[in-house]
Amino acid sequence: xxxxxxxxxxxxxxxxxxxxxxxxxxxxxxxxxxxxxxxxxxxxxxxxxxxxxxxxxxxxxxxxxxxxxxxxxxxxxxxxxxxxxxxxxxxxxxxxxxxxxxxxxxxxxxxxxxxxxxxxxxxxxxxxxxxxxxxxxxxxxxxxxxxxxxxxxxxxxxxxxxxxxxxxxxxxxxxxxxxxxxxxxxxxxxxxxxxxxxxxxxxxxxxxxxxxxxxxxxxxxxxxxxxxxxxxxxxxxxxxxxxxxxxxxx
Numbered sequence: 366x367x368x369x370x371x372x373x374x375x376x377x378x379x380x381x382x383x384x385x386x387x388x389x390x391x392x393x394x395x396x397x398x399x400x401x402x403x404x405x406x407x408x409x410x411x412x413x414x415x416x417x418x419x420x421x422x423x424x425x426x427x428x429x430x431x432x433x434x435x436x437x438x439x440x441x442x443x444x445x446x447x448x449x450x451x452x453x454x455x456x457x458x459x460x461x462x463x464x465x466x467x468x469x470x471x472x473x474x475x476x477x478x479x480x481x482x483x484x485x486x487x488x489x490x491x492x493x494x495x496x497x498x499x500x501x502x503x504x505x506x507x508x509x510x511x512x513x514x515x516x517x518x519x520x521x522x523x524x525x526x527x528x529x530x531x532x533x534x535x536x537x538x539x540x541x542x543x544x545x546x547x548x549x550x551x552x553x554x555x556x557x558x559x560x561x562x563x564x565x566x567x568x569x570x571x572x573x574x575x576x577x578x579x580x581x582x583x584x585x586x587x588x589x590x591x592x593x594x595x596x597x598x599x600x601x602x603x604x605x606x607x608x609x610x611x612x613x614x615x
Contacts, residue, residue, distance in 0.1 A: 380424040399475040408468040410451040420452035426472020440551035443506040446533030449499045455479035505599045513592040520560045521590030537579040
């Protein structure tokens, strides 16, 4: 893991892909405002209709964006790994959002006041280009989720989200309870239990004490609905391996 220090040269850059890819001068202008933070499971990064005070850049872990009903019911519409950050509306001069944003996979990152990072974004440098690319990937996820939640069966949707979460976390081990999965998919817990049990019996996943381990990615991908492949194509087109093997936006 690369150092999380926020000063110095390229060797001290965070693992977050956007921060790591910013030109040295741009990064230097915000580095002193970046605060390292631990991001435990279910930590809320922003609440619906409340001001976005901070933007969180992930070095590791998983952010979940959930659409909510007035009754408090929710369904997940997008996930974010170290390719991005929370609080995108703040870059667009929107001080709040209508969705809940929380940590779905524990990790760490860097926090910065939204006003500071927005000022840098408005300068029109490389940060603006990187944010636009990240925003596009989020749009792909959210729009595909609308179709997925309306048209596809629970088993395919569950396989899709397990694989997507693993991709963003860069880990085949996920801290996801069945209750959380039910909330994520907008279904009853018993429905998730049936689908997850079938996958476990088939040897695609292992499940124990709130931890899911993807054992057979190839066959789990066959179970996943077509939305997984559609979203993956966009990520693979925009996020590629650089000369040194690190992920970069292209």
